[in-house]
Amino acid sequence: MRSIGVVVILAVAIALSISMLIARDAVNTKINSVRASTGTTITVTPKGFFGFSGGGTPLTTTEVNGLLNLKNVTAVQESLSEELSSNDTSLTSPTPAGSLGQRFGGSNPGGSSASAPTFTIAIRLIGTNSPGNALVGGANGGGTEKLTSGASFSPTSDSDVALVGQTLATKNKLKVGSTFTAFGKTITVVGIYNSGSTFANSDVLMPLATVQTLASASGQVTNATVVVNNISNVSSVTKAVTAALGSKADVTSTEATVASELAPLNSIKTISTYTLFGAIIGAAIILLLSMLMIVRERRREVGVLKALGAPNRSIIGQFIAESTTFTVLGSVVGFIVGILLSSPITSALVSATSNSSSATPAFTGGGFVRAGGGGFRGGGSGFTPPPGGQFARTGDFHFGGVSNTLTTLHTSVGSSTLIFAFVIALVIAALGSSVAVATIVRIRPAEVLRSE
Template sequence: MSVVSRSVGNAFRNKIRTSAVVIILAVAIGLALSMLVANQAVASKVDSLKASVGNNLTVNPAGSRGGLGGGEPLTTAELTKASAVEHVTNVTGTLSVRFSNAAAETNTSTGGNGPAGGQGGPGGGFGASGTTSLESAVEPGSLGQRNNSNGSSGSSPDSGQGPVAAPAGFSIPIQATGVSTSTTATGAAINVTSGAQLTDFAAESKQALVGSTLATKNSLTVGSTFTVQDRTMTVTGIFDAGTEFDNNAIYLPLAATQTLTDQTDQLSSLTVTVDSIENMAATQTALTAALGADKVDVTSGSANLDSAITSLGSVQNISLIAFIASLVTAGLIVLLIMIMVVRERRREIGVLKAIGASNRTIGAQFVIEALVLVVMGSVVGAVVAAFSSNPIANALVAGNTSTSTTAVGVPGAGPGGAGPGGGFGGGEDFTRARGAFAGAEQLIGTVSTSLGWQTLVFGVAGILLIAALGALIPALLTAKVRPIEVLRGE
């Protein structure tokens, strides 16, 4: 009988013990594989976070965010200075504005809710920078009426009355963003689903991209026209920004937006791309010094990115330590089992030695027997890991991530924002502001795991190596005993 067949047969000599050993090994191996999968999933999450928000800085006027607060507009001079800062690879400027519906503004002005009515902007425009023929695709509802109401009572501060509501004909302003390239304020490409990107960025340009919900509301298709101020614009493309509010917006060439709103050379924000995540902090400090701390606020793509990466780094360390500990545990289990098996078969070892079996043959027999048990345990353990790795990974992440309060109702704009007169916006600036205040837990979200064949091969190879050592040590120690001593002892 060959060594292999004898070893396989010996592995099933005691079926009850074999079943118990396989179950115990399956738990240890399943935990080891789960930790290895969690470690790799967290590493992928870290790379994903760095790629998505790790290398962008946002420059806003000091004290201003999304059209609220104070400060002075940015200009191309600040853009040029920012471009010259070390480690900066690209700087793009945008101008966020709002356009009210021309017909609604006429009705509002007729009703006396213009500047005299105190409703916020010219002709009751609620901070709008101009007018458009487009009708908003978003109904104001209670929140829209509340956010765009007059902040005073209309009589005296002590009258006890609440804010004056927006007029009955009020409609949500159209958010607009002036861009110099076919990208959003965060530097990502605009997702044009129909038509083409902007190509004419001159001050006289008549091109525009329209959000999908706004286009549907106004029955616009590629090639349709609408007006902004006194200029007829042509729809070159329809874009999808992912939400109803963000799709109630338009993109215009930056120079054209500046001209139409009489904001020549003005910018709402700068998006600065840094060459590496490692240079983010130094570049943020350098930008603040170059542009002036009293003139600009420089923020990272997410204020909690460092916290999130640190938390994920802790999870990586924990999962790696747990993987090694599980491997060692599996090895100890095999070692103890094989010590017991070897002691039970001392007489058998003595007989094999007496008939000429070498130490290598005896050692190989017990190693193969142990590997049979480990292979069976690995099969069951892989099934365990497939179902347990995802909850284990997310439990580790949740346990090592501090939760911060997400700022709700942060004013923003976008595409677009509050015009010179103020008001509330949303979209990209809102997303940026929300991300800046969101806790690390919100930034990380969930971690998705996958037990691929590479991970399985790597994990099982490590387990088999530990198991082989655990089986070989007791077998070789016993095999060194002389046959006559073993048989005399029996």
């Protein structure tokens, strides 16, 4: 009966430790997955600059190129954004102004669009030394541009060439080889791209040096993306970039945002780690005390066996076998129960932690942008809130939806869990047996039998 009790208590402790191990693994996997998805880039923009709505003084190529000397920085992608109004280009903007465009960019900002004159969305011209990544994240807000026809230009080119977005090309019937004018110059289309965003597909991409010349903005940069060699170095490089550019620039990385999002998961990880080791230590202590009690109760038996000529190793082996049997039985039962309980325990931990941090907005991981929307200069129509006033989780996600997936954890039992469980069992058995061994060695048969 006592043996069954010991096995049951051990099984509970091992089940708890296995559940915590699995929960910890699930949380760890999620944290790594989220961190990996945030990329290793840092966005640098002039202080106060936000698209064409903000202000600020442009950064210089010299300042931005200096960031290449920082430790762990592998590349710096630079861009200069300009607007092509209908007076500056032969192109027609494909983006309908819509009610948002009329409100934010029309002549009656903040008021009703009903009485405002017709407003045309300007075309964005981006000069870049990194064709292929010019639209990703930051102020340029788009996905990676993929060429659907033609070829890209060289990062160091200063030719009058351009890549145009698919939407813009369709609107203006542009093909590879077509020409258009910008700031009085004739520009040749060398490629057409698709970035996955309606707004970004209305852009024109040109070599950085060409745009600096056309816009009389020699050496100026409005956006830089610093590429870091490893996700773990993003935080330190962000600090180094901030220190290098001082008050001239706004330096942001998605890692900082994600870090606050991951705080609840990190709490779960900490709780599960402490509980895991607590359960292991608890199980070891239970077995240790049980074995101590068993050996003391059977002190006379040990004395008799020694009197019969049993060597210490033989008696010790017998007690280790008992201790190991308890541990193996407890481990098997505990492992099965632990696996069965891991999912509900993980859910309960996530739920409890989510509730305790409910002050955090649900979508702080990044805004989501309505199709055709591009900040205050984009067009499109406003969302119609669903009943209850809650935003529906639809629309084009540029970056975001971190929180809404954080509570979705998948528990699984991998080989590492099995190995860990085996090691746990070994440690518990070893600790439990050690006290039995020490006690057995000290028992002197003459004293035990004399007390008869």
